[in-house]
Amino acid sequence: MSESTSQYPPLPPDDLQRTLTIAKPDTDQTLQHIGLVGDTYTITVSGDETNGRFCVIDMHIPPDGGPGPHRHDFEETFILLEGEMQATFRGKKSIVRAGDTVNIPSNAPHQFHNISSKPVRLLCICSPAGQENFFQQVGVPVATRTTAPPKLDKEQQQQFIEKAHTLAPRYRTELLKEA
Structure with missing residues (x-):
């Protein structure tokens, strides 16, 4: 039985419409595997499953991979x-290793880049959710969590860049120029 005070109102009842999510x-x-900027992103928990509170994306970043600067x-x-x-936050570079956690505050310019010779695997949690929808709109479906996206020729790269810049504002994202 929950106790209520004016300082601590009772918790709402369990929402039986929501279900457990287990992602493998x-x-x-x-699960959707999305090829984007040479990386592969697997949406393991979508905003639809969290009432928009957050999403979780399993990221496979090959050597020399990672997105450009953005916020x-x-x-x-x-x-x-x-x-x-390598994580760059407001222009300052840091090395991040397996077991480390990095939180990027909203609106801060940042990027990450795999400077090693082996693939990197990381979990990305976005709160609130929505970034997974941007990835679905600009990326391409691939077969598995580690399948590389198809290589783009110059014309395809230009089309991708234009599409990403057009859609980014809808998903509360600004793509920045390389420093």
Whole structure:
């Protein structure tokens, strides 16, 4: 029985419409694997499953991979599972290794880059959710969590850049120029 005071109102009842989510990114055929900027992102928990509170994306970043500089109005937390990468936050570079957690405050310019010779695996948590929808709109479906996206020729790269810049504001994201 929950106790209520004016300082601590009771918790709302359990929402029985919501269900447990268990994601198995290496074996679950229903998960979406998205190729984007040479990386592969697997949406393991979508905003639809969290009432928009957050999403979780399993990221496979090959050597020399990672997105360009950008910023957005939502929090982004990275938990590095395998490998090491360089994280740039407001222009300052840091090395992040397996086991480390990095939180990027909303609106701060940042990027991450795999400077090692091995793939990096990290979990990305965005709060609130929505970034997974941006990835679905600009990326391309690929077969598995580690399948590389198709290589783009110059014309395809230009089309991708234009599409990303057009859609980014809708998803509260600003793509920045390389420093």
